Amino acid sequence: MSIAAIVIGRNEGARLIACLDALQGVAHVIYVDSGSTDGSVAAAQARGTQVVSLDMSRPFTAARARNSGLAALPEGTELVQFLDGDCVMQDGWISTAQKFLSKHTDVAVVCGRRREMHPEASVYNSLIDTEWNTPVGQAKACGGDALMRVKPLRAIGGYREDLIAGEEPELCLRLRQAGWQIWRLDEEMTAHDAQITKLGQWWNRSKRAGHAFAEGARLHGAAPERHWVKETRRALLWGAVGPVAIAVLTAAVGPLGLLAALAYPAQVLRLSRRDGLVPAFFSVLGKFAEAQGALGYYWRRLTSGQKRLIEYK
Template sequence: MPPPDTPGTSAVPCRVSIVIKALNEEKRIVAAVESALAAVRRVGGEVVLADSCSSDRTVALASAYPIRIVQLARADERCCGVGPQLGYQHSAGEFVYILDGDMEMLPGFLPEALAFMQAHPEVAGVGGQVVEMNTSSLEYVARVERGLGHMQAGQVDRLDMGGLYRRAAVEQAGYFSDRNLHSYEEFDLAMRLHARGWKLWRLALDSVRHHGHDAPPYQLLMRRWRSRYICGLGEVLRAAWGESHLGLVLTKVRELRLYVAVLGWWLVLVAVLGVPMPWTLRMLAFAGIAAAPVVLMAWRKRSARKAVFSVVSWCFNAAGLVRGLLTPQRPARAAIDSIEIRNTL
């Protein structure tokens, strides 16, 4: 395994590395690999599969193709941040694209993105438009309702859902993705890049098809609690503490203020229980304060069901924020222990 500051091992210059991060993606991995190979064929480069110890046929299916395959040495290190960094650690490209295992690269994006970055040397990363295939999923509906500005064309503050990055910029930022993060890994990279003066851009051009995963809303919340996905924001804050990008993290995450407000709401509810007043009045005050957010959201969303889910989701995320803040972290710059399963060189 090459050390993290020595990308790849090839003596031949590599233009683009597409890193596919995957965990149990046997249904989609063939389409992801074939689309990535077709994409690099047009611009020159390599495809690296970074597998997080899949227990299905993901690696076996991918092994039929001329790509590099690396895998985590320890399954207990699985998280959203470790896959991209593992792939980056084994890549050689001057530019690096991160592709999820349930995505497919679309033809035409990489040449346009490379041309844009060549013309704009101040830009560290370029994304495109994400074509969602599962438009009924909770994630998709919530994203549409929020109307996220960073998913629109133009200069953006982050590149969620993948992007093409300039290796020189990533090296300045210290590392590609923080191995400790269970979510918010693209946001963390973006803040470290912005703190060093780099810009990010999203083109008005389709870049990937995303199939995504879905589950019933409350089941999804429980899954994210168990997987620690919901702890990502707290982990980002902990990692940024004392660093140059802390101010950006505190001001750029709109939901952070919401989750802090939820924690304040909990404190008020606890305080009400200790107020010296008749028990009946105390319970009425508690019930009124507890119900207020649900009533407000029901009015805004015109749906009691959506309102209850929103408030429950806030509570899970607020608890995850605290959990992430309190979780010890490994050094983000340390090399990730891995096994090289297949090397095309």
Template sequence: MHRPTLGAVAIGRNEGDRLKACLRSLVPLCDRVVYVDSGSRDDSVAFARSLGVEVVELDTTTPFTAARARNAGAEALLAGGELDLVQFVDGDCRVEADWLDAGVAAMQAVARLGIVTGWRGEIQPTATVYNQMCEVDWRRPAGPIVACGGDMMVRVAAFRQVGGFDPTVIAAEDDEFCLRIGKAGWKLERLPVQMTWHDAAMTRFGQWWQRTIRNGHGFAQVGAMHPPHFKREQRRVWVYGLVLPLLFLLGLFTSAWLSVLVLALYGLSFWKTWRGLAGKPMALHQAALLTLAKIPNLLGMLTFHRRRRRGDDMRIIEYK
């Protein structure tokens, strides 16, 4: 059988040594590699070119989004000649060598498989509680899926059929893309194989807060585009991020028991989250942050609704 041809698109901005590890893991194993740079001020562009990687430097006058970068990378990659598959990867991730063969084999075996992904792991999962939260979030069950993160292997025919990523989506753009792939009749699957090693490098509470605001923006924007996707997440944010805090404040002026009940509900949510993380490093800290997360999530959702109402650009929310 014809072995599918494979190219790769890496995207990044000021990723430093993380990008170097990323590109070094791709160049020996792919037919072609393109790096898309979003206004880096380090040596990312020069290093990529030193490896013979084609570089696309995005116009800085247009708002950056990961979706826009991936589209530009795919366009440049395919302009160099036809390919069957494209591995998309974030520039802060190193690709596991065995993954590319596993992904290609899965695509070759199932003609209607449009996207295949694997497991992402953290390089330093216990360095901070924020890294550990990423590690837990990345480990999803293998098998048929509806959506996945930005590290994915995509069939070029499926990518072209849906018109690529939507550059107006600033967060959860990978979910939005996957949903359109599924609606177009393609299958999506996560293999029980290590795919990439991610370096979250989150060391400060403020980074986590901004990232969680961005997640909330994604819940609202992609949820509005593809209902009922993210419906459960949005409902929890409205309840725990808005309704319960308002009831707590109301209780301070009307009945103290109402405020006590609200605190009990938060306590129950914290306890259930902690039980679900039993055995994980820093479980108590993770449970506390996940309980608190509904507040920044709400800020992100409200930011989306405000932008949509005013007709403002959907600009990225940076956390690094």
């Protein structure tokens, strides 16, 4: 089966070079650039990579960048490996994934293990490395790195371009509704360089997740999918309703109302039995950022405001 790769990025610098160099065994590589000013386009062209420059007069989304790469694929391409420009493909992955798809004709998307390059650099990188470690086997969704069949991808219209986050799970949901399967293999796929070293970066990433939860629930929250309904409810309950309820209770009964805030350390302790203390703490803290993202999404819908990309790097 003929294979191509689509890489998206902006100002990735040395990370993009490492990404492209790891794809030298792929017959055709397309790099979709979203307004880089660091020489990324020239670096990609110097490696023989086809470059697609995204029209930046329109709001950027990763989904639109991936669709632009998809539109530029050579005629007859059967499989496409999507990859973010801050990732490096692991040796043997594409061959392994291709063999799996050859044997499983009802599978449209296959992904493997994405790891953080430097999980020791910060607690945030470590948390993300754990987050990437999703269960092996048939799955509901993939991340930004995955090998996909081109034909079913085009048949459902590709990525939904107006989503600023959560575009891969939404795509996979529509593929599953069309009768296709998504699989995660117990194989090394990519190394990712998050470079999240500050609380503000992690907060914005969690905020973006909350936005994705709320929008995903609005689009596909009905049964049987109930897409991201629970995640949205948890974010709003712990990150918005809880603090307001504590404030109202304290105003009504005085300082004793603050005792209700003990629900948060209690939740951390409960989650720590399964995940460990540090991940549990950040899971609960992250609900405030997720609620901020979800409420921001609802506010923009209410006021007909334009979606804005929530960046953390």
